[in-house]
Amino acid sequence: MNKNLYRSLVWTVLVVILSFATYYIYKSTITNSIKLQIEQEKAALEEYTGGVGKIDLINLNIARYRRYVIEDNKYSYYIPDGLNLQEILMHYVERPILLSDAELITVADSTDVPKSIDLAGYPDVKAVKLSVNFYVDDLSELYKYIEELQNSVRLIYIGSIRYVLPAPGSTNTKIRVTMEYYLFYRNVAQ
Structure with a gap:
Protein backbone atom coordinates (compact mmCIF):
# COMPACT_ATOMS: atom_id res chain seq x y z
CA MET A 1 0.00 0.00 0.00
CA ASN A 2 2.79 2.34 0.84
CA LYS A 3 4.43 1.48 -2.48
CA ASN A 4 1.21 2.31 -4.43
CA LEU A 5 0.91 5.64 -2.66
CA TYR A 6 4.52 6.43 -3.54
CA ARG A 7 3.92 5.53 -7.25
CA SER A 8 0.78 7.67 -7.49
CA LEU A 9 2.58 10.58 -5.85
CA VAL A 10 5.51 10.26 -8.30
CA TRP A 11 3.12 10.08 -11.28
CA THR A 12 1.16 13.11 -10.04
CA VAL A 13 4.34 15.15 -9.61
CA LEU A 14 5.56 14.00 -13.04
CA VAL A 15 2.24 14.98 -14.70
CA VAL A 16 2.28 18.38 -12.97
CA ILE A 17 5.90 19.02 -14.02
CA LEU A 18 5.19 17.97 -17.63
CA SER A 19 2.05 20.15 -17.68
CA PHE A 20 4.01 23.20 -16.51
CA ALA A 21 6.82 22.43 -18.98
CA THR A 22 4.35 22.07 -21.86
CA TYR A 23 2.59 25.31 -20.88
CA TYR A 24 5.90 27.21 -20.58
CA ILE A 25 7.20 25.93 -23.95
CA TYR A 26 3.88 26.74 -25.64
CA LYS A 27 3.76 30.24 -24.13
CA SER A 28 7.39 31.02 -24.98
CA THR A 29 6.91 29.78 -28.56
CA ILE A 30 3.88 32.03 -29.08
CA THR A 31 5.59 34.96 -27.35
CA ASN A 32 8.70 34.53 -29.49
CA SER A 33 6.65 34.31 -32.70
CA ILE A 34 4.78 37.50 -31.76
CA LYS A 35 8.08 39.22 -30.93
CA LEU A 36 9.49 38.06 -34.27
CA GLN A 37 6.43 39.40 -36.09
CA ILE A 38 6.74 42.77 -34.31
CA GLU A 39 10.46 42.94 -35.16
CA GLN A 40 9.70 42.18 -38.82
CA GLU A 41 7.08 44.94 -38.91
CA LYS A 42 9.54 47.38 -37.30
CA ALA A 43 12.21 46.42 -39.83
CA ALA A 44 9.77 46.96 -42.70
CA LEU A 45 8.78 50.34 -41.26
CA GLU A 46 12.42 51.33 -40.74
CA GLU A 47 13.05 50.60 -44.42
CA TYR A 48 10.82 53.63 -45.06
CA THR A 49 11.53 55.81 -42.03
CA GLY A 50 14.62 54.52 -40.24
CA GLY A 51 17.26 56.76 -38.62
CA VAL A 52 17.95 59.18 -41.39
CA GLY A 53 15.81 56.99 -43.64
CA LYS A 54 14.51 57.66 -47.10
CA ILE A 55 11.52 59.79 -46.05
CA ASP A 56 13.67 61.80 -43.66
CA LEU A 57 16.28 62.34 -46.37
CA ILE A 58 13.63 63.48 -48.86
CA ASN A 59 12.13 65.89 -46.31
CA LEU A 60 15.58 67.29 -45.47
CA ASN A 61 16.31 67.90 -49.15
CA ILE A 62 12.95 69.62 -49.66
CA ALA A 63 13.62 71.88 -46.66
CA ARG A 64 17.05 72.70 -48.10
CA TYR A 65 15.56 73.53 -51.52
CA ARG A 66 12.90 75.78 -49.95
CA ARG A 67 15.53 78.01 -48.35
CA TYR A 68 16.82 79.20 -51.72
CA VAL A 69 13.56 80.22 -53.37
CA ILE A 70 13.32 83.84 -54.57
CA GLU A 71 14.56 85.47 -51.33
CA ASP A 72 18.08 85.10 -52.65
CA ASN A 73 18.14 87.59 -55.55
CA LYS A 74 20.55 85.57 -57.65
CA TYR A 75 17.83 82.94 -58.14
CA SER A 76 15.28 85.45 -59.43
CA TYR A 77 17.25 85.37 -62.69
CA TYR A 78 15.84 81.88 -63.32
CA ILE A 79 12.24 83.09 -63.46
CA PRO A 80 11.19 83.03 -67.14
CA ASP A 81 8.91 85.52 -68.85
CA GLY A 82 5.37 84.33 -69.52
CA LEU A 83 3.55 81.09 -68.83
CA ASN A 84 3.71 78.16 -71.24
CA LEU A 85 1.64 75.46 -69.54
CA GLN A 86 2.33 72.82 -72.19
CA GLU A 87 6.09 73.25 -71.72
CA ILE A 88 5.68 73.11 -67.93
CA LEU A 89 3.68 69.86 -68.05
CA MET A 90 6.14 68.27 -70.45
CA HIS A 91 9.34 69.22 -68.62
CA TYR A 92 8.21 69.36 -65.00
CA VAL A 93 5.66 66.54 -64.77
CA GLU A 94 6.06 64.06 -67.63
CA ARG A 95 9.87 64.06 -67.80
CA PRO A 96 10.45 63.46 -64.04
CA ILE A 97 7.74 60.75 -64.10
CA LEU A 98 9.51 58.95 -66.95
CA LEU A 99 13.01 59.31 -65.50
CA SER A 100 11.96 58.09 -62.06
CA ASP A 101 9.89 55.13 -63.34
CA ALA A 102 6.85 56.46 -61.49
CA GLU A 103 3.26 55.92 -62.60
CA LEU A 104 1.24 59.12 -63.08
CA ILE A 105 -2.31 59.10 -61.69
CA THR A 106 -3.50 62.71 -62.05
CA VAL A 107 -2.18 66.20 -62.54
CA ALA A 108 -3.97 69.51 -61.97
CA ASP A 109 -2.79 73.08 -62.32
CA SER A 110 -3.91 76.43 -60.97
CA THR A 111 -2.42 79.88 -60.71
CA ASP A 112 -1.56 80.31 -57.09
CA VAL A 113 1.30 81.68 -55.02
CA PRO A 114 2.64 79.89 -51.93
CA LYS A 115 1.62 81.72 -48.77
CA SER A 116 5.01 81.13 -47.16
CA ILE A 117 6.84 83.23 -49.77
CA ASP A 118 6.67 87.02 -49.73
CA LEU A 119 6.55 88.25 -53.31
CA ALA A 120 5.99 91.92 -52.39
CA GLY A 121 9.40 92.84 -53.82
CA TYR A 122 8.55 91.06 -57.08
CA PRO A 123 5.20 92.45 -58.31
CA ASP A 124 5.56 90.86 -61.74
CA VAL A 125 6.27 87.34 -60.42
CA LYS A 126 3.39 84.85 -60.47
CA ALA A 127 3.28 81.11 -59.90
CA VAL A 128 1.54 78.10 -61.34
CA LYS A 129 0.71 75.41 -58.81
CA LEU A 130 0.92 71.80 -59.96
CA SER A 131 -0.85 69.09 -57.95
CA VAL A 132 0.51 65.72 -59.03
CA ASN A 133 -0.57 62.26 -57.84
CA PHE A 134 1.57 59.29 -58.77
CA TYR A 135 2.67 55.83 -57.67
CA VAL A 136 6.25 54.78 -56.99
CA LEU A 165 2.47 53.55 -47.72
CA PRO A 166 0.97 50.18 -48.72
CA ALA A 167 -0.85 48.34 -45.94
CA PRO A 168 0.94 45.25 -44.59
CA GLY A 169 -0.32 42.15 -46.37
CA SER A 170 -1.93 44.21 -49.14
CA THR A 171 -1.62 43.16 -52.77
CA ASN A 172 -0.84 46.78 -53.64
CA THR A 173 2.88 47.31 -53.08
CA LYS A 174 3.09 50.80 -54.55
CA ILE A 175 3.51 54.01 -52.56
CA ARG A 176 1.03 56.74 -53.48
CA VAL A 177 2.51 60.23 -53.54
CA THR A 178 0.53 63.47 -53.62
CA MET A 179 2.75 66.43 -54.29
CA GLU A 180 2.16 70.14 -54.81
CA TYR A 181 4.84 72.37 -56.21
CA TYR A 182 5.04 75.83 -57.70
CA LEU A 183 6.82 77.07 -60.81
CA PHE A 184 7.36 80.80 -61.05
CA TYR A 185 7.03 83.04 -64.11
CA ARG A 186 7.02 86.74 -64.84
CA ASN A 187 3.68 88.17 -65.86
CA VAL A 188 4.76 90.28 -68.82
CA ALA A 189 2.49 92.07 -71.31
CA GLN A 190 2.41 90.04 -74.49
Missing part, protein backbone atom coordinates in the same frame (compact mmCIF):
# COMPACT_ATOMS: atom_id res chain seq x y z
CA ASP A 137 7.55 51.29 -56.24
CA ASP A 138 10.21 52.58 -53.89
CA LEU A 139 11.01 55.88 -52.22
CA SER A 140 14.22 56.05 -54.24
CA GLU A 141 12.00 56.70 -57.29
CA LEU A 142 10.42 59.63 -55.44
CA TYR A 143 13.89 60.88 -54.58
CA LYS A 144 14.80 60.72 -58.31
CA TYR A 145 11.61 62.61 -59.17
CA ILE A 146 12.41 65.45 -56.75
CA GLU A 147 16.05 65.48 -57.80
CA GLU A 148 15.01 65.79 -61.44
CA LEU A 149 12.78 68.76 -60.57
CA GLN A 150 15.57 70.48 -58.67
CA ASN A 151 18.19 69.83 -61.36
CA SER A 152 16.21 71.94 -63.79
CA VAL A 153 17.18 75.55 -64.34
CA ARG A 154 13.63 76.64 -63.52
CA LEU A 155 12.92 77.96 -60.03
CA ILE A 156 10.63 75.49 -58.21
CA TYR A 157 9.11 75.59 -54.74
CA ILE A 158 7.82 72.31 -53.30
CA GLY A 159 4.75 73.15 -51.25
CA SER A 160 3.57 69.87 -49.78
CA ILE A 161 4.21 66.20 -50.20
CA ARG A 162 2.21 63.32 -48.75
CA TYR A 163 2.88 59.59 -48.88
CA VAL A 164 0.48 56.69 -48.48
